[in-house]
Amino acid sequence: MEEPIDLGTFLDLWAKGDPARGDIAVTVVRLSDACCRIGNLVALGSIAGALGSETGRQSGFDRQKEIDVRANDLIVASLKDAPVASLASEELEWALPINPGAPLAVAVDPIDGSSNIDANVSIGTIFTILPARANGVDTSSFQQQGHAQLAAGFVVYGPFTSLVLTLGEGTHIFTLQRASGQFLLTKRSVQIPVATREYAINASNYRFWGESVRTYIDDCLRGRDGPRGKDFNMRWTASPVADIYRLLTGGGIFLYPGDMRENYAHGRLRLVYEAAPFAWIIEQAGGAASSGQERILDLVPTSLHQRTPFIAGSRTEVDYVVRLHRDPHGLGERSPLFGRRGLFRT
Numbered sequence: 001m002e003e004p005i006d007l008g009t010f011l012d013l014w015a016k017g018d019p020a021r022g023d024i025a026v027t028v029v030r031l032s033d034a035c036c037r038i039g040n041l042v043a044l045g046s047i048a049g050a051l052g053s054e055t056g057r058q059s060g061f062d063r064q065k066e067i068d069v070r071a072n073d074l075i076v077a078s079l080k081d082a083p084v085a086s087l088a089s090e091e092l093e094w095a096l097p098i099n100p101g102a103p104l105a106v107a108v109d110p111i112d113g114s115s116n117i118d119a120n121v122s123i124g125t126i127f128t129i130l131p132a133r134a135n136g137v138d139t140s141s142f143q144q145q146g147h148a149q150l151a152a153g154f155v156v157y158g159p160f161t162s163l164v165l166t167l168g169e170g171t172h173i174f175t176l177q178r179a180s181g182q183f184l185l186t187k188r189s190v191q192i193p194v195a196t197r198e199y200a201i202n203a204s205n206y207r208f209w210g211e212s213v214r215t216y217i218d219d220c221l222r223g224r225d226g227p228r229g230k231d232f233n234m235r236w237t238a239s240p241v242a243d244i245y246r247l248l249t250g251g252g253i254f255l256y257p258g259d260m261r262e263n264y265a266h267g268r269l270r271l272v273y274e275a276a277p278f279a280w281i282i283e284q285a286g287g288a289a290s291s292g293q294e295r296i297l298d299l300v301p302t303s304l305h306q307r308t309p310f311i312a313g314s315r316t317e318v319d320y321v322v323r324l325h326r327d328p329h330g331l332g333e334r335s336p337l338f339g340r341r342g343l344f345r346t
Contacts, residue, residue, distance in 0.1 A: 007032055007163070007174050007183040014167060023083040023103055024150050024167070027129055031106070032163060032183055034078035035125050035155040038071045038110070039176065042123065042157045052118035064091065067117050071110035071125065079106060085132035088142045088272060088304055095139050095304065104150070105132040105141035107273035112154070113239025122158035124241030128277040139304050142272050146297035152277035156241050164190075164248065164281055171248065171285040192287040193251035196314040200235045200243040201255040208259035212292065212324040216255075240269065244278055244312070248285055253313035255321070257292065267291075267309040271301050275310045288318035292325040 005013075011025035041048050051067040072091040079087060079098050086095045088107040095105075106129055113123040129151040133140040153165040161176035163183045171190045174183035199220055206214065223231035235252070237243055243254050258267045269275045279289030279296035289296040289312035299308060311321050 004184040004186055006180075007165075007185070010172075010174075010185055014169070020103070024129055027079070027082045027084055027104055027106065028151055028153070028165065030078045030082045031075070031108075031127050031153075032155075034075045035161075035163065036176065036181055036183075037074050037078075038125060039155070039157045039161045041070060041074075042067070042117070045120070052114075065111070065114045065117060067123075068111050068114050072108075075108055075110055075125075086137070086141060088139070090270065090273060090305070095142065097137060100137055103132055105130045107142055107277075109270065109273050112241045112274070113237070116237070116239050121237055121239060122156055122242040123239050124154050124156040124245075126154040126241065126274055126277055128152045128273060128280075142304055143301045145300050146276035146279055149276065149280050152280045154241050154244070154277065154281070156245050158242065162186075162245065164245065166281050166284040168280075168284065171281050173248075187249075190248055190285045192248060192282065192285045192314055194286070194314060195316045196247075196251040196253060197230055198233045198235060198247070198250070198252040199255065199317070200237075200247070200252060202236055202238070203234065205259055205261070208261050208264070209257055210259070212321070213255065213257045213259075215324055216321050240274065240278070244282070247287075247313045248282070251314050253311070253317040253321070256310045258309040266307040268307060269310045271296075271299060271306045271308045272304060275299075275308050276301075278310070278312060282312050286315065287313050288315045289313075290318055290322050292322060 008029060011028060015021035015025045053066045054063045055066060055069055068091050072089055083102045084098045084104050084106050085100055085102040086097050086105050088095045090109045106127060109126040111123055112126050116123055128149050130141055130144055130148055131150060151167050153163060156162045163174040165172050172185060173187035173190060175186040177184050219226050219228050220232040235246060246252060247254055256267050256269055258265045275296050282289050291309045292311055311318055
């Protein structure tokens with residue numbers, strides 16, 4: 001069996017002496033180093049202190065946790081000598097200048113799913129690398145379509161630590177070898193199955209969803225007796241990194257739609273440093289990602305912390321949900337028995 005290559009070697013082979021690619025490679029390595037340190041911190045649990053305690057500050061809709069702050073500090077420190085002009089983070093209101101004039105910009109969610117830290121549920125870090133604009137002194141670097149991304153990835157801190165990475169040439173998974181502190185390539189060119197029998201959504205919000213999302217979930221719940229003709233499983237961890245990792249390795253669809261709750265009309269995921277990198281990773285693995293109306297990678301952010309509805313995963317399921325958004329009553333393949341105004345709905 002061939003020995004797996006480490007992340008540094010993988011990136012060197014990809015860069016092939018190209019200075020622009022070399023800058024991206026260096027930045028990915030620095031981020032992976034920060035994630036190793038974050039993983040070590042997470043692994044300590046309560047030994048590292050009250051990581052789940054609130055700092056008293058808000059981060060978007062969420063109360064900021066101690067682990068959020070400490071992870072953010074580790075990332076900032078790791079990028080000080082990297083070719084990065086500025087950093088955008090869920091934990092920072094504005095973009096932070098790092099090395100103005102450098103060619104790259106980085107956006108991160110330092111800890112995705114931090115509400116799970118005390119429950120010992122998998123959490124993670126999400127990042128994206130973009131070309132810097134205006135010397136990195138304003139937020140314009142982060143107001144580019146997802147197509148502009150140069151690298152994107154996320155790390156899951158679970159029973160083992162995994163790094164999922166795309167450089168625009170497929171999606172690859174690396175696993176941390178703790179003894180050496182290196183990420184080793186363990187799955188090359190991951191492909192999401194086209195069809196699935198599994199979905200991930202927070203079902204407690206059912207009454208707040210729009211008709212298209214309720215219709216989709218109703219159809220899944222009816223299983224083989226409904227219009228889909230097959231049974232589905234539901235998964236939900238409240239850590240998007242864990243749910244997205246699951247669908248990358250086994251197929252599935254992840255939904256965090258907008259809903260009728262106050263401040264949730266545009267969903268919960270941040271476009272710049274959550275939805276866009278997830279979308280690129282998923283598309284590079286053969287999947288699809290949409291807001292329900294538009295392809296995620298086509299969206300142009302208008303603000304640093306903009307939110308978007310997010311539906312991603314196996315292509316056939318995402319396409320099905322998108323068609324429901326565009327015309328909830330018009331799916332030709334739906335049985336009249338289960339139609340919107342069929343025998344079971346009026």
